[in-house]
Amino acid sequence: MKKTGAEIFVECLIKEKVDIMFGIPGGVLLPIFDKLYGSPVRLVLTRHEQGAAHMADGYARSTGKTGVCIATSGPGATNLVTGLATAYMDSIPVVAFTGQVATTLIGNDAFQEADTTGITRPVTKHNFLVRDVRELARTIKEAFHIASTGRPGPVLIDIPVDVQRAETEFVWPENLEIRSYKPNYKGHPVQIKRASEAIDASHKPVLYVGGGVVTSDASKEVIELAKKADIPVTTTLLAMGAFPPDSPLSLGMLGMHGTYWANHAMQNSDLIIAVGSRFDDRCTGKLAAFAPKAKVVHIDIDPTSISKNVKTDIPLVGDAKAILTELNKTVKKASHEKWIETIDGWKKKHPLLYKEDNKLRPQYVIETISELTKGEAIVVTEVGQHQMWSAQYYSAKLPRHFLSSGGLGTMGFGFPAAIGAKMANPGKLVIDIAGDGSFQMNIQELATAVLNEVNVKIVILNNKYLGMVRQWQEMFYGKRYSSTCLHRHEGCPPKCNEPGGKDCQIYIPDFVKVAEAYGALGMRVTDKKDVVPTLKKAFSVKKPVVMEFMVEQEENVLPMVPTGAALDEIITRLA
Amino acid sequence: MRHTISVLVENKFGVLARISTLFAARGFNIDSLAVGETEDPDVSRMTIIVKGDDRILEQVEKQLNKLVDVIKVVDFGQAQHVERDLALIKVKADKSNRSEIMQVTDIFRAKIIDVSADSIIIETTGDEEKIRALLAMLKPFGVKEMCRTGIIAMGRGGK
CATH class of the missing domain: 3.30.70.1150 (ACT-like. Chain A, domain 2)
Known part of the structure; x- marks a missing residue:
């Protein structure tokens, strides 16, 4: 029996076990949305396509399954771009569908036409324009396969409206063979042997673990290797939760706002075992001065990651879990007491610190969330100071429980991603830790959360600034707060660099009122002693909650490795 | 160093754009590029002349291989050709x-x-x-x- 493209689309989603997708309809998507009406695939109507892309991303990050979003042609598709780029930089499996003008109109500057595959080419792992309905089913199968295998990433399928209406026999390809796409999962045995010997010979090893460990579900294997060979472990932002933070071998995060001892461990190490991490500039600091004495073993499924930034001595291309399983068989049991003692010395010298006084400090709020949730909630962050404080003070205990836009650094990611994560994990507490700047970038999704009863808890650490940029202005630009004050208005003096003056009285927006306007619960905290009761109340209420914590405005994220400095040139306090 | 790279690609819509986007986005310089069908009409061959040091060439080759539509990459380098x-x-x-x-x-x-x-x-x-x-x-x-x-x-x- 013949089926239309739109019917085939829905059939394919069912075959791919898609239970939920996020998106917004539009003119050229009418045939598809008509078939979604009453179908078993749940469509969550978002308020902006960027929100839809981040929700699919949050769904994927929290489950490991592929997230799905859909947007119409032209502006719908261009609105997806930030979300796709975010997922691409962090290797998150997402399949995005876009409607396109009819094939006969493509290239004619038709209404709501954009060259979607052209625009999204650099921010997707792959993309397709389906020009013939007979190719639709196979393309969808290929897209899900490409998105979720190898180094995962977003894949986009652009479907013209006439293809959605055209009819053909529906054939679901059970087997898929793409001759030009064959990711390598198994590590090379000779290289595994070399890596194993290097680990045995090392006196100062460090495991530098990234998002690839989460993707590959290799937490258990990392823990086993660390314990067996007594190797301290530092994680990147994307791997928070992949190694137990309470383990004596845990060094916390490394890099620009990493711990003093993780950075010193890297710099003084004689062997760095990088697993699913990519030596990103925020992790390495000044490349020329990076870990001068270390040999590098690099385990990664993507060959382009190897020797891209840091020269690798022993490359191991393949799946982290498969390779670590082999390594764990051959690596000798070892003890590096002296090395760990040295690291503990650094830790004692410069522990993570903030001023513990009566003031409402952002770090305190995060630390309290960590204690109240025992590090078992799913914490999603936006981007900026609160994100770094979350990495420092929230002790995520499980992989896929700390979700953050690491590569692209997308403000506005957290809230929609939290909605996606909560919908995928309805039984779990999901918290979006946000800044007042970031939250406003996708604040409209409050409607999506309230109407779909997605009870995420939003913690706004409101310092009334674009805090991270303000911090850099304070440290490196002579405290010239150029366009970082979110309360700046017509009546302000031209060169204001002090918070709290009489000109700062205008308060926009009132987040509590915004929450209420959307039907969520809003709460404001100005006093440190109200932090615990407010959080407890928020976690118990069966409603989306927006909490606004009026924190110290000029608090800084420390320690910090300034741009262009080596990891051991880390600033632990400001003069 | 000047390198002659031969890239076998799926003869599909948009493949040339993928390759040129990759070179532009990664800052690799193309000296010359020639594209044509091979003995198999489903496969095209691109011959690309690139200049760069070993590290850049290694990235060029790997990045090309990473593209889904690329079947095979050969850097002729010093090989007889x-x-x-x-x-x-x-x-x-x-x-x-x-x-x-x-x-x-x-x-x-x-x-x-x-x-x-x-x-x-x-x-x-x-x-x-x-x-x-x-x-x-x-x-x-x-x-x-x-x-x-x-x-x-x-x-x-x-x-």
Whole structure:
């Protein structure tokens, strides 16, 4: 029996076990949305396509399954771009569908036409324009396969409206063979042997673990290797939760706002075992001065990651879990007491610190969330100071429980991603830790959360600034707060660099009122002693909650490795 | 170092754009690029001339391989291979110097494919060096236009 493209689309989603997708309809998507009406695939109507892309991303990050979003042609598709780029930089499996003008109109500057595959080419792992309905089913199968295998990433399928209406026999390809796409999962045995010997010979090893460990579900294997060979472990932002933070071998995060001892461990190490991490500039600091004495073993499924930034001595291309399983068989049991003692010395010298006084400090709020949730909630962050404080003070205990836009650094990611994560994990507490700047970038999704009863808890650490940029202005630009004050208005003096003056009285927006306007619960905290009761109340209420914590405005994220400095040139306090 | 890279790709819509986007986004420089069908109509071959150090070339090769539509990448490097480029060169010529130009053309085993009262079009095939040498000889007459196909390459022997 013949089926239309739109019917085939829905059939394919069912075959791919898609239970939920996020998106917004539009003119050229009418045939598809008509078939979604009453179908078993749940469509969550978002308020902006960027929100839809981040929700699919949050769904994927929290489950490991592929997230799905859909947007119409032209502006719908261009609105997806930030979300796709975010997922691409962090290797998150997402399949995005876009409607396109009819094939006969493509290239004619038709209404709501954009060259979607052209625009999204650099921010997707792959993309397709389906020009013939007979190719639709196979393309969808290929897209899900490409998105979720190898180094995962977003894949986009652009479907013209006439293809959605055209009819053909529906054939679901059970087997898929793409001759030009064959990711390598198994590590090379000779290289595994070399890596194993290097680990045995090392006196100062460090495991530098990234998002690839989460993707590959290799937490258990990392823990086993660390314990067996007594190797301290530092994680990147994307791997928070992949190694137990309470383990004596845990060094916390490394890099620009990493711990003093993780950075010193890297710099003084004689062997760095990088697993699913990519030596990103925020992790390495000044490349020329990076870990001068270390040999590098690099385990990664993507060959382009190897020797891209840091020269690798022993490359191991393949799946982290498969390779670590082999390594764990051959690596000798070892003890590096002296090395760990040295690291503990650094830790004692410069522990993570903030001023513990009566003031409402952002770090305190995060630390309290960590204690109240025992590090078992799913914490999603936006981007900026609160994100770094979350990495420092929230002790995520499980992989896929700390979700953050690491590569692209997308403000506005957290809230929609939290909605996606909560919908995928309805039984779990999901918290979006946000800044007042970031939250406003996708604040409209409050409607999506309230109407779909997605009870995420939003913690706004409101310092009334674009805090991270303000911090850099304070440290490196002579405290010239150029366009970082979110309360700046017509009546302000031209060169204001002090918070709290009489000109700062205008308060926009009132987040509590915004929450209420959307039907969520809003709460404001100005006093440190109200932090615990407010959080407890928020976690118990069966409603989306927006909490606004009026924190110290000029608090800084420390320690910090300034741009262009080596990891051991880390600033632990400001003069 | 100059490298000749041969890339086998799926003969699909948009593949050339994928490759050129990759080079632009990663800041790799293309000296020359030639694209055409192979013995298998589903497969195209792109011959790309790239300059860069070993680290850049390693990235170029890996990044190309990472593209879903790329089937195979070969960097000829120092390996035995032949390279050819075809050039059409339009030279100013009148009856005073036409025969001299024809002599130069002969020496280079090039061909004259068009003659008019004030110009000649010469067709030549060869590697880069030969084309450069011919061009140098023709310059004094006045080169009005030149166009080239870009270098194509093939490994020697049975492989």
